[in-house]
Each structure stands twice: as structure tokens, then as C-alpha cells.
Amino acid sequence: MPNTDVTLGIDIGGTNTVFGFVDKSGNCIIESAVLTKSNEPAEKLFARLQLEINNLYKKISSDYDFIGIGIGAPNANYYNGTVEYPPNLSWGYVKVLEIVRQYFDIPSAITNDANAAAIGEMKFGAAKGMKDFIVITLGTGLGSGIVANGELIYGADGFAGEIGHTIYDPDGRKCGCGRKGCLETYASASGIKRTIFELLCNSTEESEFRDISFNKINAKMISDAAMRGDKIALEAFDYTGKVLGIKLADSVAHFSPEAIILFGGLAAAGDLIFKPTQKYLEENLLNIFKGKVKLIPSALTKGNTAVLGASALIWNELDKLKKDEIQ
Amino acid sequence: MPNTDVTLGIDIGGTNTVFGFVDKSGNCIIESAVLTKSNEPAEKLFARLQLEINNLYKKISSDYDFIGIGIGAPNANYYNGTVEYPPNLSWGYVKVLEIVRQYFDIPSAITNDANAAAIGEMKFGAAKGMKDFIVITLGTGLGSGIVANGELIYGADGFAGEIGHTIYDPDGRKCGCGRKGCLETYASASGIKRTIFELLCNSTEESEFRDISFNKINAKMISDAAMRGDKIALEAFDYTGKVLGIKLADSVAHFSPEAIILFGGLAAAGDLIFKPTQKYLEENLLNIFKGKVKLIPSALTKGNTAVLGASALIWNELDKLKKDEIQ
Numbered sequence: 001m002p003n004t005d006v007t008l009g010i011d012i013g014g015t016n017t018v019f020g021f022v023d024k025s026g027n028c029i030i031e032s033a034v035l036t037k038s039n040e041p042a043e044k045l046f047a048r049l050q051l052e053i054n055n056l057y058k059k060i061s062s063d064y065d066f067i068g069i070g071i072g073a074p075n076a077n078y079y080n081g082t083v084e085y086p087p088n089l090s091w092g093y094v095k096v097l098e099i100v101r102q103y104f105d106i107p108s109a110i111t112n113d114a115n116a117a118a119i120g121e122m123k124f125g126a127a128k129g130m131k132d133f134i135v136i137t138l139g140t141g142l143g144s145g146i147v148a149n150g151e152l153i154y155g156a157d158g159f160a161g162e163i164g165h166t167i168y169d170p171d172g173r174k175c176g177c178g179r180k181g182c183l184e185t186y187a188s189a190s191g192i193k194r195t196i197f198e199l200l201c202n203s204t205e206e207s208e209f210r211d212i213s214f215n216k217i218n219a220k221m222i223s224d225a226a227m228r229g230d231k232i233a234l235e236a237f238d239y240t241g242k243v244l245g246i247k248l249a250d251s252v253a254h255f256s257p258e259a260i261i262l263f264g265g266l267a268a269a270g271d272l273i274f275k276p277t278q279k280y281l282e283e284n285l286l287n288i289f290k291g292k293v294k295l296i297p298s299a300l301t302k303g304n305t306a307v308l309g310a311s312a313l314i315w316n317e318l319d320k321l322k323k324d325e326i327q
Numbered sequence: 328m329p330n331t332d333v334t335l336g337i338d339i340g341g342t343n344t345v346f347g348f349v350d351k352s353g354n355c356i357i358e359s360a361v362l363t364k365s366n367e368p369a370e371k372l373f374a375r376l377q378l379e380i381n382n383l384y385k386k387i388s389s390d391y392d393f394i395g396i397g398i399g400a401p402n403a404n405y406y407n408g409t410v411e412y413p414p415n416l417s418w419g420y421v422k423v424l425e426i427v428r429q430y431f432d433i434p435s436a437i438t439n440d441a442n443a444a445a446i447g448e449m450k451f452g453a454a455k456g457m458k459d460f461i462v463i464t465l466g467t468g469l470g471s472g473i474v475a476n477g478e479l480i481y482g483a484d485g486f487a488g489e490i491g492h493t494i495y496d497p498d499g500r501k502c503g504c505g506r507k508g509c510l511e512t513y514a515s516a517s518g519i520k521r522t523i524f525e526l527l528c529n530s531t532e533e534s535e536f537r538d539i540s541f542n543k544i545n546a547k548m549i550s551d552a553a554m555r556g557d558k559i560a561l562e563a564f565d566y567t568g569k570v571l572g573i574k575l576a577d578s579v580a581h582f583s584p585e586a587i588i589l590f591g592g593l594a595a596a597g598d599l600i601f602k603p604t605q606k607y608l609e610e611n612l613l614n615i616f617k618g619k620v621k622l623i624p625s626a627l628t629k630g631n632t633a634v635l636g637a638s639a640l641i642w643n644e645l646d647k648l649k650k651d652e653i654q
Binding site: 130131132146148149151153154155156157158159160161162163165166167170177178179246249250251253254255256257258284286287288289292 | 457458459473475476478480481482483484485486487488489490492493494497504505506573576577578580581582583584585611613614615616619
């Protein structure tokens with residue numbers, strides 16, 4: 001029997017870099033991780049990674065052929081093959097694909113994690129067969145990957161898809177980007193925490209959060225409290241869904257997507273976040289879009305989602321290469 | 328010498344339907360118009376149009392071959408070939424391409440006027456060679472046509488590109504769509520007129536508009552007054568550019584376009600609208616996009632812009648057909 005083709009998906013995070021071999025159907029055959037060591041230059045990470053990748057591949061090389069590498073990383077530029085001044089890594093401007101190609105003589109591609117997630121959903125997940133959809137990643141911040149006409153939107157410079165930095169309120173919350181009122185200051189793990197404190201200020205409702213300091217609260221505690229019926233926590237989810245729904249109505253007016261997929265830590269809160277987001281999205285949609293847009297969870301469940309996304313990126317590139325060869 | 332190929336561009340407006348034959352370089356060879364008669368059913372318009380089109384073509388048929396028809400119309404759906412409940416025509420739901428194909432056995436396509444304008448700019452105008460740009464039409468309302476990866480964004484249902492109905496202020500001005508605070512209630516010919524009256528209320532500044540009724544004011548009068556130094560008119564342009572700039576910063580966050588092209592009546596005010604829009608757009612852009620996005624006027628000047636846009640639509644389809652045949 002001939003070997004099965006696999007690609008390597010690499011997800012570079014601030015703490016860990018996870019990588020794994022994934023087949024064409026989105027099954028992760030084997031995966032591993034190394035510490036990113038965010039204070040070291042990128043070259044050191046890739047020197048360590050190369051050894052680990054070769055060791056991992058040896059375990060499966062009798063049955064699998066290694067044919068491509070896809071990378072998801074913060075501030076990655078698909079067009080340039082670079083990572084440009086990532087906030088959580090002391091890398092500066094790094095030509096990542098040049099480094100990777102010194103070690104591996106196979107096709108490789110890089111993009112940011114939200115774009116990788118979008119391609120992952122299209123190839124293996126909730127967006128199979130869709131040509132127009134948006135993936136929203138609700139983590140510490142809010143990332144987005146947008147697909148239209150079956151292709152990821154990179155824009156003129158490779159940095160399209162910054163829905164987290166659309167403005168909800170020009171006089172609103174201070175954002176890490178230096179401006180005010182960005183969507184991600186409301187709709188994200190850190191956003192909902194800020195909302196808890198706004199509500200503790202504005203309301204007189206009792207809440208378990210009246211006894212906990214800002215620095216000790218995280219999104220998981222807020223969803224647990226909401227499950228227990230804490231009114232401030234429940235109201236925080238409602239408000240988060242309201243801001244997200246209002247701004248996603250703007251995104252729908254731009255793209256008219258078939259679906260919006262919620263992904264990442266805060267999306268794991270399930271109905272707590274999906275129900276209010278769906279309600280306010282519908283309320284704020286232009287008539288012609290009402291009832292048309294599905295709000296659904298990620299279906300990247302067969303392995304580490306970020307590894308599957310990064311792998312899907314390079315599978316997608318390999319498909320394009322094959323198509324070009326045939327034509 | 329062989330004949331030159333031409334396509335017919337048809338622009339269906341509430342009052343007039345303009346049509347003309349356009350060559351592959353965007354030169355309008357000959358054009359004409361009929362009354363739309365908005366209270367008549369669509370079939371009657373196309374029966375009259377057919378005769379007029381054949382008469383017009385006879386005048387040039389010795390030198391030109393008629394190879395396709397492109398149509399721009401309100402509420403047109405590219406995917407379905409339909410016009411669906413246009414606000415200014417008593418048509419209801421009409422299968423326009425079916426009607427057209429009864430008369431003409433050549434390729435035809437339909438889209439809304441803002442999308443046609445975008446394709447026109449890409450083929451003949453200010454967006455030649457660009458793969459990522461947005462056309463904003465500032466007429467009575469605000470229309471938009473969005474191109475990403477070299478292709479027009481139609482979305483899942485054919486109705487993408489409704490930037491005029493993104494929300495500037497959820498508690499803002501009542502919009503014709505039934506909601507509140509849509510961008511087009513601020514940034515359009517009717518929007519700037521509403522702004523004049525907001526300013527006449529909030530300010531104590533003298534203005535020539537203190538002697539004119541709401542129903543008698545139009546956008547041309549406002550730009551004329553601004554040229555003469557009327558402070559209320561100047562402030563109205565500044566405010567219009569502010570709202571437009573803030574919302575276009577959101578559009579840039581979605582698409583990262585190379586350029587935004589302002590088109591239509593209000594764009595004719597030149598610096599009066601371009602300068603404040605550019606200023607507030609830059610101020611509100613996320614850092615990574617600052618200084619990258621050109622704000623430029625339409626360059627569809629060799630003939631009726633709407634006819635050129637409609638013609639460009641079908642030239643674009645014919646190019647795609649040719650590409651598919653070769654491959």
C-alpha cells in the first residue's frame with residue numbers, strides 16, 4: 001500500500017509552539033509541542049523545532065509522506081512569508097518562510113491564527129462546502145478570518161480581517177492598539193472581564209465578583225458564575241453578545257456570509273454567548289439579511305484546532321498548485 | 328478590417344434608462360436613453376428597449392459586433408439574474424435576464440449599480456490593475472461595490488456590499504431601511520442635507536440656509552454655499568467626512584483595500600468631501616493600515632459612468648468565459 005500524504009501544521013503561540021502531522025481529511029496523526037521562549041530570536045525556535053519535527057516524523061515515516069508545512073503565527077503576513085512585530089514575541093520583523101525553507105525543501109505557507117482557523121473550518125470543519133463565511137476567534141482578543149468567493153481575504157497588504165479593531169464606540173474603552181472603543185475591548189475574554197467591572201459599578205446587584213479583584217478574574221470564572229445564576233455574570237454575557245451582534249451586523253452588510261463561526265475560549269461558554277449574540281445580530285441586521293446568517297460553533301474537534309488550521313492552510317495551497325498544474 | 332467587438336451597457340434608473348455600446352477599452356461608441364416609466368411592469372420597458380437597442384445598433388453594425396449585455400439596476404441579484412422589489416420601480420420580483428434572453432441570444436449579466444461601478448473602475452477607471460478596493464457611491468443614498476482578490480464580493484445571497492447600511496449610531500437618524508443610524512443617513516446627498524438642519528439647530532452661526540426650507544435644499548446648493556464660505560455648509564461637509572471616515576476605517580479593517588474610490592453626486596464636491604474624509608479615515612485607522620489606503624475619485628469619465636459600469640460587468644464575464652475555455 002502506498003504511503004499517505006501528510007502536512008505539518010505549526011501553531012506558534014506566546015508560550016507554546018504546537019505542531020502535528022495531519023492527513024488530507026483533517027485527522028491529526030501525531031502531535032507534539034516545544035516552549036516558544038518568547039524572548040529568544042525566531043532563528044533559535046526554528047533550530048529547535050527542526051530537530052523535534054524530524055524526530056516526530058521518524059515515528060510515522062514508514063506509513064506517511066511529509067509534503068508541506070503550514071504555520072499559524074501572530075502578525076503573520078501571508079504574502080511576505082513574514083511575522084512582523086508580534087506583540088507577544090520579541091522577534092521584530094522575521095522572514096519565517098526563508099528560515100523554514102533552509103530546513104525543509106517542501107512547500108510552506110504562513111498566516112495568522114484566525115486566518116488559519118478559517119481555512120481549517122473550510123477544509124475540515126463547520127464551513128465545509130461554504131464559499132462565504134467569517135470565523136471569529138474569541139480569545140484574549142478578538143481575531144477574524146474572512147472567506148469570500150471561496151478564498152481567504154488577505155487584502156492589499158496581507159493584513160485584512162481585523163474585525164476585532166472595528167470601532168463600537170469612538171469614546172469607549174481604551175484598546176491595546178492605542179485607539180478607543182474597538183470591538184475586542186468588549187467581545188473577548190478580557191472584554192467580558194472589563195464588562196463585569198462596568199456592571200459592578202453601574203448596578204447594585206449582588207455578585208460573587210464583588211469579593212474578587214480584577215487581576216484574579218478570568219473568562220472561565222465568569223461563565224461558571226453565570227451557570228450558577230450570578231446576575232452580573234449573566235448580564236455581562238448579554239452585553240457582550242449585544243456589542244458583538246451589533247458589530248457583526250456591520251460585517252454581514254459588507255460580506256453577506258452564509259455563516260459566522262465562533263471559535264476560541266469564550267465561544268466555549270456555549271449558549272451563554274451564542275444566544276445573546278444571535279438575538280442582537282438578528283435585531284440589527286438589514287431586512288434583506290434577516291434569518292439568513294447561521295451563527296455556529298467551530299467543528300475543528302479532531303485534534304488541536306490551531307494545528308488543524310495551520311495544516312489546512314498548506315493543504316489549501318497544495319490544492320491550488322495541483323489545480324494550476326492540471327489547467 | 329474585421330469588426331470591433333462591443334457590449335451593451337444598460338443602466339436602469341427610476342426616471343431614465345440609459346444604454347450604450349462600449350468597446351473593450353471602455354470607449355462608449357454611441358448611447359441613447361428611454362423613459363423607465365416606473366409604474367409600468369418590467370416587461371413593457373424591455374419590449375420598448377429592444378426596439379431602441381436594435382435601432383441604435385443598426386447605426387454602428389457595419390463596424391461593430393454586438394457580443395454581450397450588461398445591466399445595472401437597483402436591487403439586482405447577480406446570482407439569480409433578477410431584480411427584487413426595487414424601491415423606486417413598481418416591478419416586484421422580476422427575472423430580468425430571462426426577459427432579456429428572449430430578445431437577445433448573447434451572454435448577459437446583471438448587478439446593482441454600485442457593483443457595476445466597481446467593475447467599471449477595475450476595467451476602465453481608477454482601479455485598473457488593483458485586486459482589492461472599494462467603490463463608494465454617494466448619491467441620494469450610499470451604495471458600495473467591494474472587490475477582493477480581484478473579484479467582486481457578492482456574498483452567499485448576491486446582496487453583499489451594503490456599507491451604506493452599517494450602523495454609525497444605534498440611537499441615530501431614522502433610515503429608510505427601518506433601522507436607526509445607518510451610514511447613509513449621514514454620508515449621502517440626503518444625509519448632508521439632514522446634517523445642515525442639525526447644525527442650524529445646534530449652532531447659532533449665520534447661514535444662507537436659515538432662509539430656505541428643508542424641501543428646497545439639495546446637495547449642489549450645499550457645496551455651492553460651502554465654496555462661498557458659508558460656515559454651516561463647511562461644517563456639514565466636515566461632519567459628513569467625519570462619519571464617513573470613521574465607518575470606512577471599519578471597512579478597511581475588514582478588507583485592507585489598496586484604495587477607496589468615491590463616486591457619484593456628492594463626490595463631485597471634490598476637496599470639500601475628500602479632505603475631511605481622508606483626515607478622519609487616517610485618524611481612525613488601526614496603526615498597521617495608516618498611510619496605506621488611497622482615497623481617490625472615480626476615473627470613469629469617457630461616457631456615462633453607469634453605462635460604462637454595466638458594460639464592464641459583461642466584459643468581465645466574457646473574460647471569465649474565455650479563461651475557462653482556454654483552460
